Amino acid sequence: MAAATDHDQKAGFARPLSISESVHEQIYQRIMSLEILPGARIPIDQLARELNVSQTPVRDALTRLEREGLVRKAHLIGYSAAPQLTPKEFDDLYRFRLMLEPESARQACLRLTPEKLERLENAAADMEKGEQPVSRNSRYSRFARADAHFHDEILKVADNEFARQALNDRHIHLHIFRLMFHSRVTQEALEEHERLLAAFRAGDADAAYHAMHDHIERSRDRLAAAFE
The missing domain is CATH 1.10.10.10 (Winged helix-like DNA-binding domain superfamily/Winged helix DNA-binding domain)
Structure with a gap:
């Protein structure tokens, strides 16, 4: 080996x-x-x-x-x-995320400090930096981990452990990324994350809410083709 x-x-x-x-x-x-x-x-x-x-x-x-x-x-x-998400589970999951994550982004923005913002910036940067993946498989698996970490850092800053645990217990990002393997995931997601970070940098809680809402909706639309 x-x-x-x-x-x-x-x-x-x-x-x-x-x-x-x-x-x-x-x-x-x-x-x-x-x-x-x-x-x-x-x-x-x-x-x-x-x-x-x-x-x-x-x-x-x-x-x-x-x-x-x-x-x-x-x-x-x-x-x-583990079995892949069913269409019903996929739909339920994204409706759940739309209820939970945009408001968590708003709350995170209201609680930001320079140190916390730096943590979010570093987590987002990890999706583009680090060691060059050696294969397409490792590229997607690495991106999956980095994306999950970025979203988890936002939930940490929002300081709602119930919301954070609800998402983590379902291993949401890992299951989603198995759907994403053949999709146009990385560049579009990075651009959406950057819009979210821009709202955090500006201290605009409403913009953070809408950027997260838009990101989740676009993610859902990208992956819906997996069930066609």
Whole structure:
């Protein structure tokens, strides 16, 4: 198995991932890129052979992915990739986001300090910077993590743990990004995030509300084609 690395921002060098971290990353990328299809069984022994590792780090990775909502475990059956959202779940999810996230953006704007704004700026910048992804799979999986982090940082600044937990418990962004794999996601989302940041910089809470509302609506429209 090829050595993997993770960029240490403080030290300024790439450090090797542990075997467990590397296995988790590779299975994560397979799931997010639909190489492992939603609902497909994930045989531990076969995956261990493909990744040239023992079954232990594969089991550890699948346990972690189960906590993250991307893998399910059934008695006597084993692990499988979580099913994709149904059209009804997709519609319910976006109506829920439209109720929750625009107001959270407004509240975040009202609570911004220079330090908190810097955190949001850094989280947004991470979607464009960092180490160059080595493949299309890693590009999308990395963007998924960075996007989820950016939205979570806004919810942190809004200081409503109930809202934040409600979104995190559903692993919303991870499931959405499996839909996004073949869509025109990255550039449009980055432009929408920049409009949201502009509202934060201006201290315009109403503009932040509308920028987030617009972003979520556009995201929904981009992904609706996945159900056609």
